[in-house]
Amino acid sequence: MERRFKLPAALFLLAVFHAAIIFAGFFAPYDFAAQDRELPFTPPTPIHFVDQHGNLHARPFIYGLSADPASPSLYKTDPTKEYPLYFLVPGAPYRIAGLFAVRVHFFGVHEPGRILLLGADAYGRDQLSRFLYGGQISLLAGLLAAALSVSLGVVVGALSGFYGGWIDEVLMRGGDLFLALPWLYLLFAVRAALPLHISQRQVFLMLVVVMGLIGWARPARLIRGVALSARERNFVLAARGFGASNGYLLRRHVLPQAYGVVLTQITLLIPQYILAEVTLTFLGIGVGEPMPSWGSLLSSLQQYYVLASYWWMFLPALLLIPLFLSFYVAADAVQERLKSIPL
Amino acid sequence: MNLRYISRRIVHSILLLAGISFFSFALSQLAPGDFFDEMRLNPRISAATVEGLRVQYGLDRSLAVRYAHWVRSALRGDLGFSLAYNGPVGPLLKARARNTLILTGTATLLAWSLAIPLGVWGAASRSRWSNQICGLATSALLTIPDLLLFLFLLLVAVRTGWFPTGGMISPGAENAGLWHGIADLALHLFLPSLGLALVTLPVLTRHIRSAMADALNSPFVRAARGHGIPRTRLLFRYAFPVAVNPLTSLLGFSVATMLSASLLAEVILSWPGLGPLLLEATLAKDIYVVVGTVMLSAVFLVAGNLLADVLLFATDPRIRVE
Numbered sequence: 001m002e003r004r005f006k007l008p009a010a011l012f013l014l015a016v017f018h019a020a021i022i023f024a025g026f027f028a029p030y031d032f033a034a035q036d037r038e039l040p041f042t043p044p045t046p047i048h049f050v051d052q053h054g055n056l057h058a059r060p061f062i063y064g065l066s067a068d069p070a071s072p073s074l075y076k077t078d079p080t081k082e083y084p085l086y087f088l089v090p091g092a093p094y095r096i097a098g099l100f101a102v103r104v105h106f107f108g109v110h111e112p113g114r115i116l117l118l119g120a121d122a123y124g125r126d127q128l129s130r131f132l133y134g135g136q137i138s139l140l141a142g143l144l145a146a147a148l149s150v151s152l153g154v155v156v157g158a159l160s161g162f163y164g165g166w167i168d169e170v171l172m173r174g175g176d177l178f179l180a181l182p183w184l185y186l187l188f189a190v191r192a193a194l195p196l197h198i199s200q201r202q203v204f205l206m207l208v209v210v211m212g213l214i215g216w217a218r219p220a221r222l223i224r225g226v227a228l229s230a231r232e233r234n235f236v237l238a239a240r241g242f243g244a245s246n247g248y249l250l251r252r253h254v255l256p257q258a259y260g261v262v263l264t265q266i267t268l269l270i271p272q273y274i275l276a277e278v279t280l281t282f283l284g285i286g287v288g289e290p291m292p293s294w295g296s297l298l299s300s301l302q303q304y305y306v307l308a309s310y311w312w313m314f315l316p317a318l319l320l321i322p323l324f325l326s327f328y329v330a331a332d333a334v335q336e337r338l339k340s341i342p343l
Numbered sequence: 344m345n346l347r348y349i350s351r352r353i354v355h356s357i358l359l360l361a362g363i364s365f366f367s368f369a370l371s372q373l374a375p376g377d378f379f380d381e382m383r384l385n386p387r388i389s390a391a392t393v394e395g396l397r398v399q400y401g402l403d404r405s406l407a408v409r410y411a412h413w414v415r416s417a418l419r420g421d422l423g424f425s426l427a428y429n430g431p432v433g434p435l436l437k438a439r440a441r442n443t444l445i446l447t448g449t450a451t452l453l454a455w456s457l458a459i460p461l462g463v464w465g466a467a468s469r470s471r472w473s474n475q476i477c478g479l480a481t482s483a484l485l486t487i488p489d490l491l492l493f494l495f496l497l498l499v500a501v502r503t504g505w506f507p508t509g510g511m512i513s514p515g516a517e518n519a520g521l522w523h524g525i526a527d528l529a530l531h532l533f534l535p536s537l538g539l540a541l542v543t544l545p546v547l548t549r550h551i552r553s554a555m556a557d558a559l560n561s562p563f564v565r566a567a568r569g570h571g572i573p574r575t576r577l578l579f580r581y582a583f584p585v586a587v588n589p590l591t592s593l594l595g596f597s598v599a600t601m602l603s604a605s606l607l608a609e610v611i612l613s614w615p616g617l618g619p620l621l622l623e624a625t626l627a628k629d630i631y632v633v634v635g636t637v638m639l640s641a642v643f644l645v646a647g648n649l650l651a652d653v654l655l656f657a658t659d660p661r662i663r664v665e
Contacts, residue, residue, distance in 0.1 A: 177362050184603035185640040192625040192633040193371045275488055283622055301494050308501045317491040325486040
């Protein structure tokens with residue numbers, strides 16, 4: 001792809017993902033907990049334009065499903081039942097921003113038809129809806145943890161680089177401790193220290209705080225480097241000569257130079273933290289049911305029969321690839337732009 | 344002079360490990376709740392019994408006393424007492440650590456032996472398209488979550504049946520002779536080590552390619568090219584030794600990524616290493632096993648960095664002069 005289209009394309013994809021996840025209630029056809037125990041592990045619903053008699057329909061439609069009593073794991077499409085696909089249909093109630101109760105969904109079919117674009121899980125819950133709602137947990141965890149890590153890194157790095165001396169020594173040796181442990185082991189160690197049976201909200205907050213606290217060392221080092229070089233710049237020395245206080249110098253001259261590092265570090269850390277949350281939840285020590293997270297969507301794949309028989313259970317994980325790709329491309333582009341701007 | 348550099352590094356590593364031990368120990372001890380929490384919920388076990396058990400296992404003592412106890416036990420090689428396994432932690436970790444080392448060692452070898460030719464070729468190839476394909480492939484690998492990669496490998500094992508879906512040796516293979524045993528181990532090792540190698544490959548390839556590109560741009564390589572030195576010799580005899588320098592530190596850093604990825608790979612692909620043990624211990628609040636495993640991972644990482652430093656010392660004369 002042309003280089004100059006890379007960043008806009010990545011930003012566009014990121015905007016789409018974030019909008020779909022923020023307004024999950026609107027874009028998801030069902031509630032994340034709505035079950036259909038009659039039809040577990042429904043494969044993704046194919047959308048048809050041509051019916052069985054060969055007539056072309058202007059409005060796409062789906063066929064109804066019926067369980068086969070002889071083999072419970074196989075479904076027969078029922079060509080006599082057609083459910084046309086509508087946009088902006090009324091469905092299960094949800095709330096926008098926790099305030100307005102709304103029933104309108106972006107797309108859907110009329111009951112009793114069910115449209116499951118990514119298939120259904122063991123309880124017959126729509127995987128697409130669960131993916132969108134799950135993003136509210138996983139994406140938010142990634143964003144918050146990255147913000148926490150980088151802000152800690154900015155504070156520690158700026159203090160360390162700007163003041164130097166024993167402050168620098170103590171802070172950076174502390175950072176060495178965090179860098180000297182493989183992050184997943186460290187995450188486990190901290191997780192083991194926290195109680196197992198707490199409410200989902202507490203688990204979420206705890207995950208964010210733990211991930212955020214663990215990752216501060218690397219951004220801190222980079223920002224320390226920026227602060228170290230900024231401290232010796234002539235204009236900073238001049239400002240100091242004019243009687244500028246340390247606080248003013250940090251705020252006005254040192255931190256603005258760290259802007260690029262902060263931006264790239266945040267963009268790089270978000271996908272890492274999303275993956276960390278997904279990994280922990282996948283392993284059963286993160287956010288638990290019934291709240292969906294991207295990790296719990298995938299955790300059913302730990303059972304061999306699910307893994308071997310229901311390929312669509314992989315789809316949520318595949319959707320993560322374009323998301324991560326956009327984050328990496330954005331980080332790359334930011335880094336390259338900053339390189340071309342002389343400070 | 345030489346010895347001073349290395350001994351300083353060793354002292355630094357030991358101090359670092361001591362710091363980590365206290366940090367991880369304090370962390371696990373400050374936590375609310377302990378191993379006997381589940382028992383407290385059981386109406387058939389009296390509160391006095393639980394209290395008695397806590398006193399027996401020393402959970403009621405102060406942090407400093409317990410840490411001193413733990414250090415003594417660690418120096419003996421016991422690394423504390425596992426409440427779930429009812430025995431010292433050290434022997435428990437030994438077999439697991441060996442398995443993890445077998446896996447990560449194989450994966451590291453595999454990753455580097457793939458990454459070096461790929462990176463060198465990527466830096467040396469003039470034609471833009473082959474270079475771009477190489478770059479695209481590594482970027483694609485970078486964006487695939489390692490979780491997905493391991494699950495996919497497990498799917499391959501389950502669907503094809505060519506590879507075992509877990510474990511390290513087939514039942515009965517222990518006494519089937521040396522060669523058969525090695526073949527069996529290799530078969531079990533294949534998928535997990537391939538997965539780990541693929542996870543670390545993109546970062547390695549990128550670094551090798553950029554280090555090689557820097558080396559190829561330097562004036563002495565241009566001069567050598569002007570003298571008509573053949574391409575292969577130029578790449579591997581002239582440019583590569585220069586590019587090796589930043590890569591040696593990369594070897595140390597990559598141990599951390601490798602260990603974290605290995606934890607997940609071991610759990611998903613049922614490799615009997617430290618990963619599954621740590622997960623179990625975390626869920627059971629078996630603190631000494633958790634602390635022991637974390638300590639061990641730190642030892643591996645510090646050892647890897649130390650090894651990289653010594654290698655750097657051996658390969659780069661500039662450090663020796665300093």
